[in-house]
Amino acid sequence: MAKTFVLGAGYAGAMAAVQLDKIAEPFTLINKTPYHTLVTLLHEAAGGRGTPTNYTVNLSDLVRRETSNIVIDEVTGIDREKRVLKTRSGQEHEYEWLVIALGWVSEYFGIPGLKEHSLVLNDLDTAIQIREHIEQQFAAYKDDPNPERLRIVVGGAGLTGVELAGELLDWLPSLSAKYGIDRSLVELQNIEAMSTILPMISESLRSEAARMLTEKGAILRTNTKIVEVTENEVHLEGGESVKARTIIWTGGVRANPLLTEAGFTVDRRGRAKVNEYLQSVDDPRIFIGGDSAWVEDENGRPLPPTAQYATQMGYVLAANVSSAIHRQPLRAFHAHNMGTLASVGPEVGVGNMFGIPVKGLAAGLAKEASKLKYLYQIGGLRLTAQKTPEIAHF
């Protein structure tokens, strides 16, 4: 029996595991946590919506055959010469075939102090940390009425920054009421270095998203570069600084550093180069997908790191590692852009679906529908029925 490992149970790895489970191809899935995280919904968890466990799916609910093994551990090294995986618990696993889907980490672009002095939204733990940190600031304000406690800076106005800002803005009125704070004292600044927010959607929808955010009370600052962060202070290009007790960085991602450390050919964002079959250009026994992979579209442009592409890659990763094991022809990966939807709070949003622009409540509903579609894709009717009451909001 071939020793096949899937590393990471995110959008790419979990889907690969589900597909391998379906065809009874034996494999071991190694993931840091015993659950798959619905990362695209983490802003909801950070913004105080629902209980945090609503945003996870147990791995044992996804892969159930005897041929599928789950190991909860952190991969700390990939020795490609010896074909050995090293893990945090001190285990070593010999492999014959690998699927690597270890996702992403925050990119700080070398901005001094940013890593040390900001929160990030990367996984369930960091989502809970953001939620608890903001609530602690509100709770402490009564005894120490420092306005910095009520100021939140979200750095980055891409998908994550906008969705998080929108969600927090909807939470702030009830949080203020809970701690007897006048809402007008609370401030949220969303700071973006580029001239625009949400670069992946059309110009008119961007202005619509900007309007929604400002209507909800955000101070939206584009063309504003963060040059340094010190404790409770964000320094901007031009000399201005903003004092805030909550500083959250959402401005960039790069691939899991394990890929670079293992000596793969990587791009400037640390993504490992693969061929059209999602097979590493450095090793035919290794397939790589999701945000860890450097995949180019038909025009030679790298695909953006998104859950929709990671999920699509999951199917091909499973098919191709199984085909490689059984010496069958491999299948080429073709990305299908179904559109992008950005929520701006629980009910409204903007985006496009199959090229059709949607905004307001329609976009909010479309976003809800996409959650259910994903649950169905990954866990069929059983999982959809189990999780729907927890994650559906309309």
Ligand SMILES: Cc1cc2nc3c(=O)[nH]c(=O)nc-3n(C[C@H](O)[C@H](O)[C@H](O)COP(=O)(O)OP(=O)(O)OC[C@H]3O[C@@H](n4cnc5c(N)ncnc54)[C@H](O)[C@@H]3O)c2cc1C
């Ligand atoms: C708030 C937010 C909103 C987003 N919204 C959207 C959206 O609307 N649409 C969209 O397409 N994309 C969205 N994204 C981006 C999307 O979440 C990522 O592109 C996607 O998660 C990438 O999938 P992945 O499988 O590569 O990695 P991940 O989903 O990050 O999975 C990586 C997995 O590897 C595990 N892992 C990591 N390191 C190790 C290790 N050393 N050992 C063992 N296990 C490890 C992790 O625990 C995790 O399970 C959003 C992201 C955020 C943060």
